[in-house]
Amino acid sequence: xxxxxxxxxxxxxxxxxxxxxxxxxxxxxxxxxxxxxxxxxxxxxxxxxxxxxxxxxxxxxxxxxxxxxxxxxxxxxxxxxxxxxxxxxxxxxxxxxxxxxxxxxxxxxxxxxxxxxxxxxxxxxxxxxxxxxxxxxxxxxxxxxxxxxxxxxxxxxxxxxxxxxxxxxxxxxxxxxxxxxxxxxxxxxxxxxxxxxxxxxxxxxxxxxxxxxxxxxxxxxxxxxxxxxxxxxxxxxxxxxxxxxxxxxxxxxxxxxxxxxxxxxxxxxxxxxxxxxxxxxxxxxxxxxxxxxxxxxxxxxxxxxxxxxxxxxxxxxxxxxxxxxxxx
Numbered sequence: 001x002x003x004x005x006x007x008x009x010x011x012x013x014x015x016x017x018x019x020x021x022x023x024x025x026x027x028x029x030x031x032x033x034x035x036x037x038x039x040x041x042x043x044x045x046x047x048x049x050x051x052x053x054x055x056x057x058x059x060x061x062x063x064x065x066x067x068x069x070x071x072x073x074x075x076x077x078x079x080x081x082x083x084x085x086x087x088x089x090x091x092x093x094x095x096x097x098x099x100x101x102x103x104x105x106x107x108x109x110x111x112x113x114x115x116x117x118x119x120x121x122x123x124x125x126x127x128x129x130x131x132x133x134x135x136x137x138x139x140x141x142x143x144x145x146x147x148x149x150x151x152x153x154x155x156x157x158x159x160x161x162x163x164x165x166x167x168x169x170x171x172x173x174x175x176x177x178x179x180x181x182x183x184x185x186x187x188x189x190x191x192x193x194x195x196x197x198x199x200x201x202x203x204x205x206x207x208x209x210x211x212x213x214x215x216x217x218x219x220x221x222x223x224x225x226x227x228x229x230x231x232x233x234x235x236x237x238x239x240x241x242x243x244x245x246x247x248x249x250x251x252x253x254x255x256x257x258x259x260x261x262x263x264x265x266x267x268x269x270x271x272x273x274x275x276x277x278x279x280x281x282x283x284x285x286x287x288x289x290x291x292x293x294x295x296x297x298x299x300x301x302x303x304x305x306x307x308x309x310x311x312x313x314x315x316x317x318x319x320x321x322x323x324x325x326x327x328x
Contacts, residue, residue: 067127197211225246229270238272
């Protein structure tokens with residue numbers, strides 16, 4: 001099927017850079033295209049975020065994110081200042097992408113303090129920060145290759161990690177890559193990890209990679225315990241504390257499974273505190289393996305078998321105390 005433009009409707013026209021049609025029709029979203037077309041149409045006149053939103057059907061937040069997208073593509077000038085107050089519209093730059101020349105000025109420069117990300121930096125503020133920081137530009141570029149087109153909230157979050165937490169660019173990238181690998185890319189989750197890293201001075205690639213290995217091992221161990229206990233949901237925070245104690249104590253999964261089975265025999269329900277008491281009692285008795293526990297039980301039964309009288313309730317209670325040391 002062939003298509004032909006209806007030239008009869010042509011009147012006043014405006015230009016669209018070749019680079020948009022050649023490089024961005026697949027990459028840009030529909031909303032990003034809408035915002036760019038409106039800006040090009042309004043070239044030379046005053047417009048605002050609300051006006052663009054009203055005329056394109058794109059939300060105010062997505063409008064600012066679209067402007068930043070075209071700034072990063074170098075289709076719009078980095079000095080674009082779209083805000084709630086009417087400002088001058090932006091003319092498109094040259095139609096070829098040219099690299100941004102590094103400006104050796106840190107983001108946390110004392111000349112212009114950075115506000116906390118919770119104040120929700122506007123698109124123009126973020127663009128200004130990008131213009132003054134090569135690290136931030138590179139951070140956004142690499143993050144976009146991992147996460148896709150960045151939202152305003154994501155850029156705010158990364159600036160906060162860099163400036164206020166003091167994490168290095170490469171450490172933030174390592175964090176983002178890890179979160180993407182486990183499909184947890186919401187800003188709250190990444191900020192939580194970033195805060196812990198900053199607090200524990202995890203601020204080199206090697207330290208970050210070591211921490212990721214530790215986190216991965218802990219998650220895998222926790223998943224094995226959940227499967228062992230036939231849990232239908234992920235362990236709670238409190239349950240994970242018990243699990244990490246067992247992992248740090250190097251208690252074997254086989255021994256934990258035996259403690260779980262004895263718990264089910266005694267109270268017929270999953271109880272981490274109960275399991276933990278059994279494991280602690282075995283640990284204090286020097287039992288490190290299932291064979292150690294079974295040997296102790298076998299020895300106890302042999303002694304009782306040599307007795308003429310059947311064990312009474314006191315004997316059974318003593319048995320539980322010696323072998324399991326249940327603390328009721």
